[in-house]
Amino acid sequence: LATIYHIDKPDDLQAAVEALRAGGLVAFPTETVYGLGALSTDEEAVRAVFRAKGRPAANPLILHIADPADLDRCAASLPPLAQKLVGRFWPGPLTLVVPKADWVPDVVSGGRATVGVRLPDDDIARRLIRAVGTPLVGPSANKSGRPSPTSVRHVLDDLEADIAGVVDGGTTPLGLESTLLDITATPPRVLRLGAVSTDQLEAVIGPVEVAPQAAPAGKLAHYQTRAKVWRLSGQDRAARALTWLQAAPRPAGLMLADETIAGLGPIPADVFVWNMGSLGRPEMAAHRLFEGLRRLDAAGCAAILTESWPRQGLGQALMNHLDLISQPLEEDAP
Ligand code: TXA
Ligand code: MG
Numbered sequence: 001l002a003t004i005y006h007i008d009k010p011d012d013l014q015a016a017v018e019a020l021r022a023g024g025l026v027a028f029p030t031e032t033v034y035g036l037g038a039l040s041t042d043e044e045a046v047r048a049v050f051r052a053k054g055r056p057a058a059n060p061l062i063l064h065i066a067d068p069a070d071l072d073r074c075a076a077s078l079p080p081l082a083q084k085l086v087g088r089f090w091p092g093p094l095t096l097v098v099p100k101a102d103w104v105p106d107v108v109s110g111g112r113a114t115v116g117v118r119l120p121d122d123d124i125a126r127r128l129i130r131a132v133g134t135p136l137v138g139p140s141a142n143k144s145g146r147p148s149p150t151s152v153r154h155v156l157d158d159l160e161a162d163i164a165g166v167v168d169g170g171t172t173p174l175g176l177e178s179t180l181l182d183i184t185a186t187p188p189r190v191l192r193l194g195a196v197s198t199d200q201l202e203a204v205i206g207p208v209e210v211a212p213q214a215a216p217a218g219k220l221a222h223y224q225t226r227a228k229v230w231r232l233s234g235q236d237r238a239a240r241a242l243t244w245l246q247a248a249p250r251p252a253g254l255m256l257a258d259e260t261i262a263g264l265g266p267i268p269a270d271v272f273v274w275n276m277g278s279l280g281r282p283e284m285a286a287h288r289l290f291e292g293l294r295r296l297d298a299a300g301c302a303a304i305l306t307e308s309w310p311r312q313g314l315g316q317a318l319m320n321h322l323d324l325i326s327q328p329l330e331e332d333a334p
Contacts, residue, residue, distance in 0.1 A: 002156060003165030007124055017131045019164035020045075025052060027141040027155045028128050029169025030120035032093050032177050032195055033148035033290070034155050035064060035138030036163070037128070046107045046137055052162035054144045060109045061137040062095050062116035062180075066129035074117045074135060076101050079183055081205045088204045091121035093174060093195035097182040108137055118178055124169045140177060141166070147223050147290035150175045154294060175287035176317050181208070193320040195286075197313055223325045225297045225304060227253065231326035233308035238263025244305050244329065245271060253296035253304040257285070260307060272299045276306070282315035289321060305329070 005026070007013040016026050023045040026037045036053065038045040040063055050057055063074050068086050072078070075098040085096060100115040109115045118138075120126065129136055140148035143158045150172045155163075179194035181201065190198055190210045201208050232240055237260045245252060250270040254261070257279045267273055274292035277284030296304050306326055309315045 002160045002163050005165050005167045007127060007167055013131055016167055020132050024164030025049060026164055027166035028125050029172055030122045030125050032174045033150055033172050034141040036141040037136040037138055040108055040135045040137045043105045043107050049137055052159055053139060058110045060112055061139050062118050063135040064129055064138040065119050065135050066126040068119060071117055074101050075099055082183060084204055089196055090119040093178040095178045095180045099184055114184055124167055128167060145224050147293045148177055150290050175290060193317045197316050225293055227301045227304045229304045229306060229326040230329045231306050231308060231322055232329050237307055241305060249302035251301050253301035255292045255304060255306040257307060272296055272301060279309055282309045282313060282318045285309055286314050286318045
């Protein structure tokens with residue numbers, strides 16, 4: 001059974017470090033989502049990460065470091081704008097794709113000449129990485145195709161049988177993955193939209209290009225809820241949600257904003273509601289998204305209705321996720 005480590009207890013920190021050094025997998029919190037940690041230098045442990053997730057070997061892992069200076073160790077070379085990005089965004093939810101240093105095993109990078117590096121803004125993660133003394137690989141600690149985990153419970157639901165343990169850090173504050181920026185390209189290319197917006201990046205380094213396939217999980221299928229997910233936008237949302245509900249198979253799930261829920265009136269017993277917070281607070285909706293998908297799925301929902309947030313700030317990455325997992329209601333009725 002997986003151990004739950006509380007690393008403010010010295011014995012627990014030591015036990016987690018020893019598990020990693022022995023080639024075990026230890027999940028850890030970050031400010032975005034939980035990562036599935038293993039020693040990046042231990043090829044057997046890295047292979048175990050791919051196996052545990054059910055992830056294709058060609059889909060690369062990112063390195064998690066504890067101090068900005070460790071970026072130099074992970075990169076064969078660094079373009080000048082790396083320092084600007086590190087100065088402004090690290091620690092934080094920005095992963096930099098850089099030319100891979102020779103010591104980084106090919107299994108980590110899926111055979112590529114580049115590697116993603118990230119310095120999490122999470123004290124627990126950094127203490128763990130520092131104590132181990134080696135960068136940890138850290139894909140999201142979910143089975144491939146499931147929502148990224150934002151709590152210990154989610155990690156255990158997906159991976160309990162495959163891991164030595166998980167370091168408890170409570171609920172992850174951001175709830176969406178890091179932004180992935182390839183700084184080997186000119187202009188730099190956003191490979192995944194995440195918690196740092198393209199506006200924030202451009203304010204520091206000028207124009208960036210957003211790769212057409214930029215998506216929370218690249219080109220791979222992901223976040224499969226059993227239910228089909230529909231998405232409302234535009235006006236009169238509560239009224240249109242009620243119309244949708246009349247025809248929706250049961251149980252039905254609603255993943256809606258405060259403002260819309262307020263207009264629904266009494267909710268039937270066979271309808272599950274997950275409140276995403278206000279339309280004015282995309283950061284709240286981002287924080288609640290993956291938990292809501294997992295809960296409505298576990299409740300057996302046969303159809304789910306969500307809605308659109310303004311595509312600004314964190315709303316950009318939030319909507320990028322919602323675009324992938326849901327269908328606009330306007331174009332197709334349930
Ligand atoms: O917020 C995050 O980034 C979380 C936390 C745990 O740090 N980690 C995470 O890792 O989301 P993962 O493996 O679930 O997603 C990393 C994404 C994958 O889609 C992978 O294909 C892409 O980054 N990626 C990693 N290295 C890459 C590289 N060298 N070139 C292009 N894409 C890369
Ligand atoms: Mg992932």
